[in-house]
Amino acid sequence: MLLAIDIGNTNIVFGIYGQNKWRNVWRIQTDNKKTADEYEVIFHSLFDSGKICKTDIDRAVLSSVVPAMNREFEAMITNLFGIPILIINPEIYDHLPVKVLNPYQIGSDLVANATAAYSKLKRACLIVDFGTALTFTTLSDQGEIMGVAIAPGLQTAVRALAGNTAQLPNVQLTVPPSVLGKNTVHAIQSGIFIGYSGLVDRMIERTEQELNQKLIIIATGGLSGVFAKQSPKIDLVEENLTLDGLQIISHLMTKIAR
Numbered sequence: 001m002l003l004a005i006d007i008g009n010t011n012i013v014f015g016i017y018g019q020n021k022w023r024n025v026w027r028i029q030t031d032n033k034k035t036a037d038e039y040e041v042i043f044h045s046l047f048d049s050g051k052i053c054k055t056d057i058d059r060a061v062l063s064s065v066v067p068a069m070n071r072e073f074e075a076m077i078t079n080l081f082g083i084p085i086l087i088i089n090p091e092i093y094d095h096l097p098v099k100v101l102n103p104y105q106i107g108s109d110l111v112a113n114a115t116a117a118y119s120k121l122k123r124a125c126l127i128v129d130f131g132t133a134l135t136f137t138t139l140s141d142q143g144e145i146m147g148v149a150i151a152p153g154l155q156t157a158v159r160a161l162a163g164n165t166a167q168l169p170n171v172q173l174t175v176p177p178s179v180l181g182k183n184t185v186h187a188i189q190s191g192i193f194i195g196y197s198g199l200v201d202r203m204i205e206r207t208e209q210e211l212n213q214k215l216i217i218i219a220t221g222g223l224s225g226v227f228a229k230q231s232p233k234i235d236l237v238e239e240n241l242t243l244d245g246l247q248i249i250s251h252l253m254t255k256i257a258r
């Protein structure tokens with residue numbers, strides 16, 4: 001079975017894939033102060049509670065957009081499983097079904113997302129990833145990554161407001177009852193949630209205009225489920241898109257190595 005790990009700026013998502021499905025998926029906080037030993041304890045206890053036998057895992061694949069954590073994770077995987085690790089990096093991009101035009105200036109999570117989306121759809125699409133950053137990655141019918149747009153994620157925007165003002169609190173991101181906030185919490189929820197739905201719609205419209213074609217819109221990332229419910233332009237929500245991409249890349253690279 002495969003262990004796939006996606007280190008994002010807020011969360012580390014990892015899963016075990018075997019017999020064509022994700023058997024378990026976990027989400028833990030990203031903390032670059034934790035050591036390999038500490039992550040080993042966390043992985044060990046989650047595997048135990050998921051009744052996953054360590055010896056059943058024979059391959060690992062890792063995407064990280066927090067480079068400072070890579071060494072600890074490599075050490076952790078080696079200590080815990082003693083198996084080979086594939087780290088997603090520009091040197092393998094030539095082997096992928098998607099074409100990466102600027103390999104050194106794109107996050108490996110976005111490449112994994114693109115690989116999963118294009119492998120599933122085989123046509124032009126736009127991936128909206130609601131993570132720490134809100135990213136838009138567009139693929140052509142031929143699988144070329146046509147471009148990326150990056151905005152602050154919703155929670156990041158809320159944190160920035162709370163951090164840079166004396167009187168605004170951190171609020172939970174839910175849909176407000178009205179655009180006209182009647183208290184501080186609703187006012188922020190309105191500005192962020194309704195404001196961002198305009199941002200997302202505009203990015204989709206503008207991308208479709210510039211490419212002069214309709215795109216399939218896929219949402220992923222922490223807040224995709226909450227957001228997609230009130231956004232008619234989003235066609236699909238794929239919670240595990242990044243992990244799916246990692247699984248596909250691992251499968252491909254294992255075949256090539258044989």
Ligand SMILES: Nc1ncnc2c1ncn2[C@@H]1O[C@H](COP(=O)(O)OP(=O)(O)O)[C@@H](O)[C@H]1O
Pocket residue numbers: 007008009010011012030130131132133153154155156220221222223226
């Ligand atoms: N299951 C969830 N339900 C609702 N919000 C979530 C969930 N998981 C993450 N989030 C929120 O989504 C944001 C981060 O999303 P995530 O995709 O985990 O980010 P990253 O990939 O940058 O680590 C955070 O604001 C977090 O609070």
Ligand SMILES: CC(C)(COP(=O)(O)O)[C@@H](O)C(=O)NCCC(=O)O
Pocket residue numbers: 008009010065104105106107108109110131132133134135150153
């Ligand atoms: C855009 C991102 C910050 C998104 O990260 P996330 O929100 O998933 O934590 C990440 O993909 C990244 O760090 N990309 C590097 C982009 C570049 O080198 O141009």
Ligand SMILES: [K+]
Pocket residue numbers: 006007008109129131221242
């Ligand atoms: K991510």
